[in-house]
Amino acid sequence: MSKPTGDQAPLLQQPFLQHHFHSAAQQEASAKLGMWLFLAQELVFFGGIFLAYGAVRYFYPETMLSAHEHLSVPMGALNTAVLITSSLTMALAVHAAQRGALRALRRNLLLTVALAGAFLVVKYVEYAHKFHDGLLAGNYLTAHGMLDDDQGARLQQAFRLRASPEQVHFRFDARYPVTREALLRAFGAHKMPVRAITRADAALTVSEPQLAHARAFNGALDDPAVWGSQAGSNTFAVTFAGKPHIFFGLYFAMTALHGLHVLIGMLLLGWVWRRAGRGDFSRAYFTPVENVGLYWHLVDLIWIFLFPLLYLVR
Amino acid sequence: MTTAGSTTSASGAAPAPVGPPSAAAAAPPSYLAAQRGILSWLFTLDHKRIGVMYLVSVLTFFFIGGLLAVVLRLELMTAKGDLLSADVYNKLFTLHGAIMIFVFIIPSIPASLGNILLPLMIGAKDVAFPRLNLLSYWIYLVGSIFLLYSILAGAMDTGWTFYTPYSTQTGTAVISATLGVFILGFSSILTGLNFIVTIHKLRAPGLTWMRLPLFLWATYATAIIQVLATPVLAITLLLLVAERVLGIGIFDPAMGGDPVLYQHFFWFYSHPAVYIMILPAFGIISEIISVHSRKPIFGYRAIAFSSLAIALLSFLVWGHHMFVSGQSELAGMLFSFLTFTVAVPTAIKVFSWVATLYKGSIQLTTAMLYALVFLFTFTIGGLTGLFLGSLTTDIHLHDTYFVVAHFHYVMMGGTVVAFLGGLHHWWPKFTGRMFSERWGRLGAALVFIGFNGTFFPQFILGAQGMPRRYHSYNLVAPDQLPLFELLHRLSSLGSHVLTIAFLIMAGYLLHSLFLGQRAPANPWGGATLEWQTASPPPTQNFVDDPVCSHGPYDFSDDPPATSAAAG
Amino acid sequence: MSEHISKGAALDTNVAATAHAITPLRVYLGVFAALLALTGVTVGLSYADIGPGALYLALFVALIKAGLVVGYFMHLKQDARFHQLIFFRSGAVLVFMFAFTFIDLVSRPAIVAEQGTLVLGQEREQVAFEAELRQRLSAAKAAAQPTASPGPSAAAPAATPTSAALATAPVSDASPSPEAGATAPRPGGADAGTPAARSR
Numbered sequence A: 001m002s003k004p005t006g007d008q009a010p011l012l013q014q015p016f017l018q019h020h021f022h023s024a025a026q027q028e029a030s031a032k033l034g035m036w037l038f039l040a041q042e043l044v045f046f047g048g049i050f051l052a053y054g055a056v057r058y059f060y061p062e063t064m065l066s067a068h069e070h071l072s073v074p075m076g077a078l079n080t081a082v083l084i085t086s087s088l089t090m091a092l093a094v095h096a097a098q099r100g101a102l103r104a105l106r107r108n109l110l111l112t113v114a115l116a117g118a119f120l121v122v123k124y125v126e127y128a129h130k131f132h133d134g135l136l137a138g139n140y141l142t143a144h145g146m147l148d149d150d151q152g153a154r155l156q157q158a159f160r161l162r163a164s165p166e167q168v169h170f171r172f173d174a175r176y177p178v179t180r181e182a183l184l185r186a187f188g189a190h191k192m193p194v195r196a197i198t199r200a201d202a203a204l205t206v207s208e209p210q211l212a213h214a215r216a217f218n219g220a221l222d223d224p225a226v227w228g229s230q231a232g233s234n235t236f237a238v239t240f241a242g243k244p245h246i247f248f249g250l251y252f253a254m255t256a257l258h259g260l261h262v263l264i265g266m267l268l269l270g271w272v273w274r275r276a277g278r279g280d281f282s283r284a285y286f287t288p289v290e291n292v293g294l295y296w297h298l299v300d301l302i303w304i305f306l307f308p309l310l311y312l313v314r
Numbered sequence B: 001m002t003t004a005g006s007t008t009s010a011s012g013a014a015p016a017p018v019g020p021p022s023a024a025a026a027a028p029p030s031y032l033a034a035q036r037g038i039l040s041w042l043f044t045l046d047h048k049r050i051g052v053m054y055l056v057s058v059l060t061f062f063f064i065g066g067l068l069a070v071v072l073r074l075e076l077m078t079a080k081g082d083l084l085s086a087d088v089y090n091k092l093f094t095l096h097g098a099i100m101i102f103v104f105i106i107p108s109i110p111a112s113l114g115n116i117l118l119p120l121m122i123g124a125k126d127v128a129f130p131r132l133n134l135l136s137y138w139i140y141l142v143g144s145i146f147l148l149y150s151i152l153a154g155a156m157d158t159g160w161t162f163y164t165p166y167s168t169q170t171g172t173a174v175i176s177a178t179l180g181v182f183i184l185g186f187s188s189i190l191t192g193l194n195f196i197v198t199i200h201k202l203r204a205p206g207l208t209w210m211r212l213p214l215f216l217w218a219t220y221a222t223a224i225i226q227v228l229a230t231p232v233l234a235i236t237l238l239l240l241v242a243e244r245v246l247g248i249g250i251f252d253p254a255m256g257g258d259p260v261l262y263q264h265f266f267w268f269y270s271h272p273a274v275y276i277m278i279l280p281a282f283g284i285i286s287e288i289i290s291v292h293s294r295k296p297i298f299g300y301r302a303i304a305f306s307s308l309a310i311a312l313l314s315f316l317v318w319g320h321h322m323f324v325s326g327q328s329e330l331a332g333m334l335f336s337f338l339t340f341t342v343a344v345p346t347a348i349k350v351f352s353w354v355a356t357l358y359k360g361s362i363q364l365t366t367a368m369l370y371a372l373v374f375l376f377t378f379t380i381g382g383l384t385g386l387f388l389g390s391l392t393t394d395i396h397l398h399d400t401y402f403v404v405a406h407f408h409y410v411m412m413g414g415t416v417v418a419f420l421g422g423l424h425h426w427w428p429k430f431t432g433r434m435f436s437e438r439w440g441r442l443g444a445a446l447v448f449i450g451f452n453g454t455f456f457p458q459f460i461l462g463a464q465g466m467p468r469r470y471h472s473y474n475l476v477a478p479d480q481l482p483l484f485e486l487l488h489r490l491s492s493l494g495s496h497v498l499t500i501a502f503l504i505m506a507g508y509l510l511h512s513l514f515l516g517q518r519a520p521a522n523p524w525g526g527a528t529l530e531w532q533t534a535s536p537p538p539t540q541n542f543v544d545d546p547v548c549s550h551g552p553y554d555f556s557d558d559p560p561a562t563s564a565a566a567g
Numbered sequence C: 001m002s003e004h005i006s007k008g009a010a011l012d013t014n015v016a017a018t019a020h021a022i023t024p025l026r027v028y029l030g031v032f033a034a035l036l037a038l039t040g041v042t043v044g045l046s047y048a049d050i051g052p053g054a055l056y057l058a059l060f061v062a063l064i065k066a067g068l069v070v071g072y073f074m075h076l077k078q079d080a081r082f083h084q085l086i087f088f089r090s091g092a093v094l095v096f097m098f099a100f101t102f103i104d105l106v107s108r109p110a111i112v113a114e115q116g117t118l119v120l121g122q123e124r125e126q127v128a129f130e131a132e133l134r135q136r137l138s139a140a141k142a143a144a145q146p147t148a149s150p151g152p153s154a155a156a157p158a159a160t161p162t163s164a165a166l167a168t169a170p171v172s173d174a175s176p177s178p179e180a181g182a183t184a185p186r187p188g189g190a191d192a193g194t195p196a197a198r199s200r
Helices: A024-059 A061-070 A073-099 A102-133 A180-189 A208-221 A244-278 A287-311 B002-013 B038-042 B047-075 B086-122 B130-152 B174-201 B214-246 B259-292 B300-316 B329-357 B366-389 B391-397 B401-431 B437-463 B478-515 C009-018 C025-047 C053-073 C081-106 C109-115 C125-142 C151-155 C164-168
Strands: A158-162 A167-172 A194-199 A234-240
Touching (some): A024 B174, A024 B214, A073 C053, A180 A234, A287 C053, B086 B174, B086 B214, B214 B300, B300 C081, B329 B391, B329 C081, B401 B478
Antiparallel strands (some): A167 A234
């Protein structure tokens, strides 16, 4: 053991070097190895949910085909382009760090954060649309947003309730007579496949928990004058075809998990950006930039698979 | 912390004074004495202190889980369910399983013993990411608090496997428990990640891969599984929570899902997790047997690579938990076949240990006694696994006490016994104190008797058709009732012997902590690096950066082992 | 006395492999252009009606894109061998996970049909397959029990309602709906809509 190999600068002039490492090179190699292991773990994590997707797709291929029509391909494609661009700016940030161009580093990091924000904005618009349409995960899927076809707002004034995985009950205000045909047209216009619509004025029996659930869920529509009046009210039981609740459950699970990673990525990028401004990085040391970059590319990688699988099913 | 850190970087930075570094200064204080106060523990970055915190936590949870087991055994002493209601019984065995698996046995060896020993064994100052190490401990604490909170929130009665659709429908506290396990998973992943990097990047000069102690090979293989399998548990539990809260319908057949898919997800992690539990135990046994029989390990490479082989094969056998779950016959046959292949590397290890013992100068220390107990019980546990891995016999034995006996022979007779052996083997190194060998041997003997007394009758019970997870059995098979009752009572009796054994152990270990003889640096004459520093080691582990010049089991040029016996 | 004595020599060789050969800017821009182009290709392909191969084609394109990102943006192509090994090892884990799970799923219908427990994949030819199996089973039992249910034949063409089929979607007014398509055909019949749970 003669003297520590590695870098030109004496160890004491490398404030970033932690005490248990012998050299900067050793520390950097350790950090990168750790990051790759973390990425491997992330891949397997997302792989699990892709397996769930694969199984559902195998069980219900028709559902996949019909339900994905409600996702906006332009939005998805836009977000793909945004993420790819952010990956480029991230790569450029690392490139700048390698050359010691600190201003370019900060600029590219900021661009990456901005693009990540743009991604989330587009995602928000998509989510808001789904919420408005009632195309939600599992028990919350009612598709009530489809009911604005020819009868306009009146059809939307429905008290809605999920009775079973496939069936949603709609009870309309007695003052607006609604027909099965109108409902069918409304769903049809929005490509929401319906298996059956049953008029069920008196036959609907609703359990107390379901009712409580529906009350909480319908918010302002929870008007006993409307829901409670049996006489003359129009109630319909709509059975959707396939299992759209599973598709949207998966859609939200996958995109929300990915979105969470985007959010964490933004925080990390902001952290690196701040450290870059503080002068922590130089040509000799920029491992955090590299590692956050690796993470960010992985987020991009996941989306590269999510996009065709969710949006482009044919 | 900071002072310690700066002194080292300074000493590491000064290249010139190589020869007499510690001659001037007195020996640095041990890691136990370096700082005082609870905060110096909770916010320490020292791997040894973090390991000790893990050790204390893990032993606490072992105590809680063991207490639950004793209550369960008390209930089963009589055929009728007179001590606990069926409901409470369900909750207790679920808690027993969940606590023992997720907060005790998975972190037991890697996170406690591994944490302390890994940097010592490779001659490093710390693990690669000390802050991550502390974070992993904190995550572990938060996760176990979630799990314990679920007890207050009404506990859960799903069994530790959370099988759907019951887990999506039962009114018990499934969500807090699954979130707890989810969080614990992160702790496990981070520990594994840290260990892999540490072994790769921080080995002392001269410590080549083929000089790595076998405990580290085992830890390394374990870490691979921790990193690559645990994420699947995380996603499984997230999907389970989503299923329960939102009704997504992937796993619940009433909503169009597939409960067997859940089992695929769950066992894809939980079968490899079995190897997270047992592989480090193999490593400990390799160390103990070689050191205490004063003989280089037989088949070093075979043992090292069989650890890796097990780590790889462990990902391919999960379906053997699902032979009667409605999995297809084709999948069942594949998984059954692959299950048998795991027996090969495992047997290689067992034969190598026995061959190491052959003509060795065996010293029947407490640690060695545990290693011998391990050989006995683990072999029984492993061989009965073959019964369960073959399709036809599994149909008869599935969900009976045979399964319970099998995995307790592997998990308790294997992992826990090895854990105890390791604890005794390295106790002088951790604490700087010797324990009473006489009491230690008595404890080991009682563990052996109590353990076999508890679980051997369960093999017969299961083979006779006693189902697991029943809180009363007077109506199960009326004509067998006398036999069932006898065997259950034997089993409960054994559990009392085990309890006494653990109480004795707690007694003499606590005694040694305060009143035990001072331990020398190398009481057993081990050749690995951790024995070359003081007991207990200083915060920086080694006064001089160590250089490895021989293999881990090369006892030739060692000084003769200092006498170990205490009394 | 070995040559490993010099501090961390073995370690630093590993570092040398990861040393930064700075990737030229044009490589990044080229990869970026390729990624955008491939995105266009995937979107375009999704509008072209090319049948069931579309999924695999889309996945193939996604794999190429992933390869570009990993290879160039993440520098894995010139990174340490061990990092490559980790990456591909995690990929292998996924391959095993998918392969074995799907081996089970694909080969399971025979059990499903025989036991009548799980109703899955009711929207595809699997239904027809199950119905056929069930008919064979009931034919075998027919000798003993002459009252075979006429259900399966009515439901066999199993409604596969797409948006196009919507116009023909039956609309029933009566409360006891004769919709056989709503619940898949099952021999048990007692709990028609809810497949029996088999958890243990």
